[in-house]
Amino acid sequence: MAEIKVMKDILGENDAVAAENQKLFTEKGIYVLNLMGSPGSGKTSILEKTMEKLKDKLRMAVVEGDLFTSKDADRIEKHHVPVIQINTVGGCHLDAKMVQNVLPRLDLDNLDLLIVENVGNLVCPAEFAVGEDEKGVILSITEGDDKPMKYPLMFKEASVVVLNKVDILPYCNFDLKGAEEDIDTLNPGVKIIEASCTKDTGVDAWCEWLQDRVAAKKQLAAK
Amino acid sequence: MAEIKVMKDILGENDAVAAENQKLFTEKGIYVLNLMGSPGSGKTSILEKTMEKLKDKLRMAVVEGDLFTSKDADRIEKHHVPVIQINTVGGCHLDAKMVQNVLPRLDLDNLDLLIVENVGNLVCPAEFAVGEDEKGVILSITEGDDKPMKYPLMFKEASVVVLNKVDILPYCNFDLKGAEEDIDTLNPGVKIIEASCTKDTGVDAWCEWLQDRVAAKKQLAAK
Numbered sequence: 213m214a215e216i217k218v219m220k221d222i223l224g225e226n227d228a229v230a231a232e233n234q235k236l237f238t239e240k241g242i243y244v245l246n247l248m249g250s251p252g253s254g255k256t257s258i259l260e261k262t263m264e265k266l267k268d269k270l271r272m273a274v275v276e277g278d279l280f281t282s283k284d285a286d287r288i289e290k291h292h293v294p295v296i297q298i299n300t301v302g303g304c305h306l307d308a309k310m311v312q313n314v315l316p317r318l319d320l321d322n323l324d325l326l327i328v329e330n331v332g333n334l335v336c337p338a339e340f341a342v343g344e345d346e347k348g349v350i351l352s353i354t355e356g357d358d359k360p361m362k363y364p365l366m367f368k369e370a371s372v373v374v375l376n377k378v379d380i381l382p383y384c385n386f387d388l389k390g391a392e393e394d395i396d397t398l399n400p401g402v403k404i405i406e407a408s409c410t411k412d413t414g415v416d417a418w419c420e421w422l423q424d425r426v427a428a429k430k431q432l433a434a435k
Numbered sequence: 436m437a438e439i440k441v442m443k444d445i446l447g448e449n450d451a452v453a454a455e456n457q458k459l460f461t462e463k464g465i466y467v468l469n470l471m472g473s474p475g476s477g478k479t480s481i482l483e484k485t486m487e488k489l490k491d492k493l494r495m496a497v498v499e500g501d502l503f504t505s506k507d508a509d510r511i512e513k514h515h516v517p518v519i520q521i522n523t524v525g526g527c528h529l530d531a532k533m534v535q536n537v538l539p540r541l542d543l544d545n546l547d548l549l550i551v552e553n554v555g556n557l558v559c560p561a562e563f564a565v566g567e568d569e570k571g572v573i574l575s576i577t578e579g580d581d582k583p584m585k586y587p588l589m590f591k592e593a594s595v596v597v598l599n600k601v602d603i604l605p606y607c608n609f610d611l612k613g614a615e616e617d618i619d620t621l622n623p624g625v626k627i628i629e630a631s632c633t634k635d636t637g638v639d640a641w642c643e644w645l646q647d648r649v650a651a652k653k654q655l656a657a658k
Contacts, residue, residue, distance in 0.1 A: 251473045251557045251586060252578025278590075279558065283581050302588060304527065304558040332585070334474045335502065335527040335556050336581060354577035354600070355475025358506050362555070365502075365525060377577070383603045386632075410608075 226340050227307035233343025236315070237326070240255045241433035244326045246344035250359075251332030253350040254376040256284045257409040258418065259329060263291035270324045270426060277306040277331045284324045284329065294318060305336040308343055325426050333419055334359070338366040345429060346371035353377050354384055357391040364398050370403055372403045379408035381409060449563050452531035458567025459543070464656035466649045467549045469567035471589055473582075476573040479507045481641065482633040483550060486514035488642045493547045493649060498537060500529040500554045507552060517541060528559040530565055542578050553591040557582070561589040568652060569594035576600050577607055580614040587621050594637030595626045595644055625631040 216397040235284060237244050249255050266272060273294040276285040294312045298306060311328060318326070328344060330337040338347070350368040351359055354377055360367045367373060373395050381388065392404055403421060407414030444524045446504055472478050482497060484592050489495060496517040500510040508520040519537045521529060535553060542551070548649060555561040561570070572593040574582055590596060596618050604611065615627055626644060630637030 220626075250555075250578075251573070251582050278585060281581075281585050283585060302558075302562075304556070331558065332473075332582075333556060333558050335554065336559065337523075339525075350579060353476070354575060354603075355473075358504075359474050359555075362501060362504050362506060379607045380577075380603060383606055386445065 223339065226308050230341035230343045231310055233308055233312055234345075236320070237343060237345070238429075238433055240323065241430050242320060242323050244328065244344045245425070245427035246328050246330060246337070246342055246347045246424070247350065248330045248334075248337045248347060248370075248416060249332065249350035250334045250352070250355055250397050251353065253332070253352040254409055255329050255332070255350050256287050257430070258350060258374060258376065258407065258415070259327060260287060261409050261415045262327070262419060262422065263288065263293050266325075266422065267291060267293055270423065271322055271327045272327070273318050273323055275306075275311060275326065275328045277310075277329060279303070279331060282406070283289065300331060304331055304333050305340050306330050306342055307340045311342040324430070325422065326360045334363045334366055338369050346425065348372045348374065350374045350376050353381055353386040353388070357387040357394075360391060360394040360398055366397045367395055367402075370402060372401065372405065373399075374407050374414070375407045376407050376409070376420060378406045378413060379411045446562065450465055450532050452535055453564035453566045456531055456535055456538070460539070460549070460566060460568070461652075461656055462554050462651050463543045463546065465543060465549050466652035467551065467567045468645070468648070469551050469553060469560070469565055469570045469572065471553045471557075471560045471570060471593075472555065472573035473557045473578055476555070476575040476578065477632055478519065478555070478573050479510050479596060480572060481599065481630065481638070482550060483510060483514060484632050484635070484638045485642060485645065486511065486516050487559045488638065489548075489645065490514060490516055493646065494545055494550045496541050498529075498534060498551045500533075500552060502526070502554060507514050523554060527554055527556050528538075528563050529553050529565055530563045534565040538658070541548075547653070548645065553592040557586040557589055561592050568650065571595045573597045573599050576604055576611070580610040581616045583614060583617040583621055586643070590618055590625075590633070593622065593625060595628065596622075596642060597628045597637070599630050599631050599632070601629045601636060602637065
């Protein structure tokens with residue numbers, strides 16, 4: 213019972229800091245996406261494609277969450293977009309305080325879109341808001357079509373779900389229609405995008421979705 | 436700081452229960468493997484193959500850890516091997532108490548091998564012993580060759596690492612030699628097995644490794 217109480221306290225504290233972050237982002241008119249998914253689902257690959265396509269259209273920055281290395285941040289930095297690495301030193305998720313701590317290193321007055329790439333983990337990150345407007349989940353089709361129902365929280369909380377690596381569907385036993393129905397059952401009407409970074413499939417749809425969200429946030433912030 | 440203290444207390448309590456489980460398993464001469472890996476790495480598929488090949492040679496049972504569903508346990512049950520489902524109700528790992536609670540439902544006097552399939556998560560399960568003799572990690576090559584260095588704890592703690600789904604190597608950008616070198620750097624001399632459940636590659640090597648470990652535990656328990 214003590215463990216449950218402690219967990220509630222931690223989540224309560226986290227929510228308070230997340231609300232502070234959210235307030236700041238809204239004042240600045242920045243749309244923030246908390247991007248989650250399993251290790252190897254393709255989060256960084258999608259971001260690299262996003263940089264290529266959007267960096268001249270939007271002012272973007274990325275916060276990279278990793279346990280130890282800066283491998284992902286190094287990949288983002290090549291695209292000349294501001295990127296900040298947070299190492300959780302073994303921690304399984306980013307929390308609002310970690311993100312708050314690095315915000316002074318970003319030029320928030322000149323930013324439209326901030327993407328927070330969370331630690332690769334289909335479970336824990338869903339429980340910790342970082343101040344985002346919305347959450348996104350990337351699921352690689354190589355992970356299996358049973359995953360939405362087995363790891364429902366993240367899919368329930370997401371505003372967009374990307375089914376990634378569809379180029380290797382012919383070599384995997386993945387029921388695309390069934391998985392999409394499961395996701396829609398968990399989260400009716402959620403935006404679902406089928407994508408392949410290597411074949412550049414669905415990446416335009418993803419970028420359009422992001423641009424729409426950024427525009428909506430600007431409108432909201434201007435009110 | 437409070438959070439760190441609490442974490443240490445939780446881990447200390449868990450280790451105490453894990454030691455109780457381990458003592459019982461050793462009294463009964465049962466070899467226990469804590470099987471970990473990302474969602475969709477192929478843990479259940481490897482287990483299904485293991486049942487097919489070993490269920491007439493060894494007395495086996497499986498404990499299945501999942502957040503909510505019994506999808507994996509249903510797959511194991513078809514092979515007529517005793518299987519117990521633990522639902523963590525959103526929890527990101529199994530702990531020693533959860534496993535202890537279900538042990539009365541197993542016939543421990545007639546068991547050689549118990550495999551505990553942990554929640555799909557490359558981070559948290561590595562921190563919580565359940566009373567196992569050894570840990571195993573399954574990494575799907577579709578997750579990317581950077582994963583051992585990005586998620587080092589699990590690879591450091593494992594006694595066996597299975598690189599799974601090698602049948603789709605031609606369609607993935609995965610440096611097999613580089614990944615194996617990284618794993619060996621993290622954990623020198625660790626047993627690495629290249630496997631494909633769909634093509635039945637490496638499954639015999641995996642089953643031989645398991646049989647060796649079971650035999651070694653029997654010898655140890657007899658002393």
